[in-house]
Amino acid sequence: MNNISKIAIIGASGFIGSALTKEALSRGLQVRALVSRPERLEATTQLEVVAVDVLDTAALIAALQGVDVVLSAFSGHAQTDVASYYQRGVASILAAVKAQTDIPRLLLVGGAASLEVPDGSMLLDSPNFPAEYRGTAEGAYAALQLLRAETALQWSYLSPAAEIFPGDKTGQFRLGGDQLLTDTNGKSRISTGDYAVAMLDELQQPKQLNRRFSVAY
Numbered sequence: 001m002n003n004i005s006k007i008a009i010i011g012a013s014g015f016i017g018s019a020l021t022k023e024a025l026s027r028g029l030q031v032r033a034l035v036s037r038p039e040r041l042e043a044t045t046q047l048e049v050v051a052v053d054v055l056d057t058a059a060l061i062a063a064l065q066g067v068d069v070v071l072s073a074f075s076g077h078a079q080t081d082v083a084s085y086y087q088r089g090v091a092s093i094l095a096a097v098k099a100q101t102d103i104p105r106l107l108l109v110g111g112a113a114s115l116e117v118p119d120g121s122m123l124l125d126s127p128n129f130p131a132e133y134r135g136t137a138e139g140a141y142a143a144l145q146l147l148r149a150e151t152a153l154q155w156s157y158l159s160p161a162a163e164i165f166p167g168d169k170t171g172q173f174r175l176g177g178d179q180l181l182t183d184t185n186g187k188s189r190i191s192t193g194d195y196a197v198a199m200l201d202e203l204q205q206p207k208q209l210n211r212r213f214s215v216a217y
Helices: 017-026 057-063 082-098 131-148 192-204
Strands: 006-010 030-035 047-051 069-072 105-109 155-159 163-165 174-176 189-191 211-216
Touching: 006 017, 017 030, 017 192, 030 057, 057 082, 069 082, 069 192, 082 105, 082 131, 105 131, 105 192, 131 155, 155 192, 163 192, 189 192, 189 211, 192 211
Parallel strands: 006 030, 006 069, 030 047, 069 105, 105 155, 155 211, 163 189
Antiparallel strands: 174 211
């Protein structure tokens, strides 16, 4: 899929979205940034900035026309009912992608909470899982289930480590599947820069079609 030239990044100015945008631009890709607050980004010859409400499916359909791949970093962190808002947003994104004449591939920024811990349960089910992250985690897990039921498009879902922090790329990380990756100290961490590298690598050289994969140090 080296013929990819133009991609759409939904939520391009967010915590993870901004790292994805930076990495995509560094690789020479044309980026259409779909954001709710366009003033956060400065348009260039390589970066097109489009204001769009993800829940407005008709507007999203129009905004996605002509791109080769859709990369969603959509997040509902600022909403009161995070899980419900996130699920409605992802459903709108799926509908908009499938409405395209040539259905582009979809890559989704996922969550870590649905990854399995050593006893086979999900991290989300751990007794000490932080309550403030539960809404986001439940929404991200619901999005994964929606994707797994899809038959009309090619998708990939990248779960970060349990802790994702602002940081530059090192290019030194591990990829996994449905299990939570930890280092020799039992920590599960990844920088936003290295997360973006893993996602853009998959975008340009697909190896995780129609499945969830994970990344950590």
